[in-house]
Amino acid sequence: MTPTAESLRRQALRQARTRALAGRARAATRQTPMRPFLVCTCGGDRYGLPLSQVSQVLPGRPITAVPGAPAAVLGAIAVSGRVLSVLALARALGRSSVTDSGAGHLVILRGSAVALAVDRVEGLASVAVSDPDRPASGDNFLDPAAAGLSTEAVSGYAPARAGAGDEPGFVAVDLPCLLRRYLP
Template sequence: MILQLRHQPTAAERRAEHILDSRTRALARRGAAAGPPGALSPPLLLCALGGDSYALPLDAVLRVVPAGPVTPAPGQPPAMLGFFGRAGQVFVLLDLGLALGLPAPAAAPGPAGHLLLLRGGLRRFALRVDRALGAPGPLPLAEAPASGGLAGAVLTPAGLAGLVDLPRLLRPFLPAAPAGPSGNPST
């Protein structure tokens, strides 16, 4: 009779094996969630709203500033917090979470947080976020359906972040096109 000795893993070895298996599964899921190999976003700015992360095209952001005094705009949609002045320019201030259709924060938005001043257009806009996290550059695109003001998602080191579609998000806050002589909007 041949006696075989089997190595019984210690608790530390079992824990290490469990961690490696978990990481392997997570990496496999991450690769499956990404788009085609090499599909990267343009350079992005990541920001936080509550416990979630969102990304905006970096070239659309003029500057990130600490939140400051806001002039209220009564009678406007809840997402429009009012007007914010900076360096002689007036920005329409929107709460990014409310504009995306997220529930209102538990506490009223105050001066805490950051404002993302967007590059000009027909109107200048600023978005209030809880915190600007940084600009990691291009990130892998993830398979996620576009909905509301989101164009999809990107994979960050911390997990998924919603990719904000700025033209779609800002469209409801732009002035209506003036009507031409025929009553149709002019082009």
């Protein structure tokens, strides 16, 4: 690698960081309530989990299989003395064609003994909402029916924001609705 290319790369990194810091200052000034989402990828799909319902993110580990379980339930793991059921997020959402890669991340949910198996946890994303009680409402979400998506266990679709970086949009998952089918 030539020194000129190295200097260019570093310059690009610095500029990106400067833009991020500038964006943070703008976000802080906005008074609209923001809801943070944990963005995960399963195959080619991106899903957003409400951050308030997430307890912990773990690297992938071996999963003990449970006989007689539904197809979406991969098995059980033990975390900090608790036994958690592992649910494949893509299968639970009906995307059974998506293959689960073995090395992935586990997202432990808050308030229930369930861990969601995803390919990778990308990061956080905050979306402005109009009604704090409903997870996905407001101008930044598209109605699932209008976007051609299934309404079951999906609260909305957040399209890519034009200003906040070049990240693509994600599907906001309605976790209680999703878990209702797998928990008593």
